[in-house]
Amino acid sequence: MTFPLLFRRPRFSGHSHLVAWRNADVYFLAWKTDFLPPLLEPILWLVAIGYGLGTFIEDVEGVPYAEFLAPALLTLTALNASFFECSYGSFVRMYWQKTYDAIIATPVALDDVILGELLWAATKSVINAAIVLGVIAAFGLVHSWLILLALPVVFVAAFAFGAVGILTTSQAPNIDAFNYPMYLYVTPMWFLSGTFFPLTDELPPAFHFLAYTFPLTHATRIARGLNQGLITDDLLNSFLWLVLVGLVLTLLSINAMRQRLIK
């Protein structure tokens, strides 16, 4: 990787949506299997952790544990969808299927392809989050209509999640290479972002510092606040942080991919 080139200004031709569209077509061709995980997973989490384990836990931040957990299931789903789509999914398309090679022989440029991959990952995150939203609503865990605003938040956060996937794809010699971001980024983020327990003041400062570098922490705070019908300055700051990190990571991932593919 040549460092300064990572900040090169991308050149879009306005065709990214065609790439997202292609991926969406593939998704909807197999929708019967695609819909299942986001439907079943949150139910399992809710039953096992929210209610099962939750009965041993007193109220958290003034709400029962299951209700505390519910908004996090939305953002966790987005993290999963986006990261997997842009790591394993993108690697297969780029490396095995040569789908990118085929597309960039058309007026769609490589920068559009990568942005399109992220656009689709974000869209898929929203689809999955909407399914989860339906599940938690069915469990009676939705408190405020404002939770619907969590869907656009998830869309934005998905860029930060997905771009890390694309960055790894740009460096991956083979598909096993994704173990690194899985264990160094996704899994820690999954558990430590105030998802399963609140980021209280008793936790050490280093923990706080780490947690607040994770996009998932910010997305989860926002979702939780929205479910309580709150929009505070704090939450707006978290949203701005997500936008900023999403933009920077998107830029880096596009340029890293360009360096891999354009010899």
Add this chain to the structure above:
Amino acid sequence: MEPALELDGVTKVFRTWDGKEFNAVDGVTLRVPRGQLFGFLGPNGAGKTTLLRLIHAFWPPTRGRLRVLGYDPATQGGELKARIGVAPQDNNLDPDFNVRRNLTTYARYFRLPRAEAARRADELLDFVGLKDKRREEIDTLSGGMKRRLVLARSLINEPDLILLDEPTTGLDPQARHLVWDKIRELRRRGTTILLTTHYMEEAELLCDDLVIMDGGKIHVQGRPADLIAKHVGRDVLELAFHPGSTPSVEDLRRLPGAADARIEIHADRAFVYHDDVESIAHQAKARFRLESSLVRRAGLEDVFLRLTGRQLRE
């Protein structure tokens, strides 16, 4: 109108695994007028595919200047790609879609309206004889069918310039003739076609003009018939000797009529290129212990082997 292709000192440098630089394409200067069917021949690794990738703005050249259909690939890649069709050497069909959907999805990248995309997809499937396979998944196609589908896909935008990288490799004779017919039909319509192939009879049959490349450089350029006449003459005499009794080039040259022939010896075989080899064949039979002798018309393959040698490339 500007020529289809103008290359001036085009060079592409790659790095090997140990960091050494080498020129995969080395100072190629070339002009191809519109409407021609132009061939690129050369041994494995000669740089044909790399050159085609530079032409369709897939990679930027390290040095040199290109103009393709009057566009500069470096700055007008999008406009250029809208007018080019590419059938790459490795079939990169989309395995997530069936046959017909591969074409309609590809059409969308060119922003063709849905109805038009459907019309062209059906027409092209007919054109390459895959109509009955339109609902099949890509994985279920045979190698030759995939090649034909790639050809169809390269035509979806009705291009002015088509790049066919080994379009007939792996095809059975029927399919090959079908593809040849299609290529000629496209040429008749005035489309410029750049073609790479390892089949010399194919190049001889199809190409108006061609180059033979080796080591990234162009060795010769010309019409197939002219190249044959210039580099090998009309006929070839192939002599196979009994092991251990192979004469030297000088011995052969002393045969009456062979003084100005081009002669090559490989192992226990000799190749004599000349406009009249019949009498030389006669003399050789009388003078040497031959296992066999064969007189045949010279072809492009002889030119190719003469110019690029008979050794295998790494």
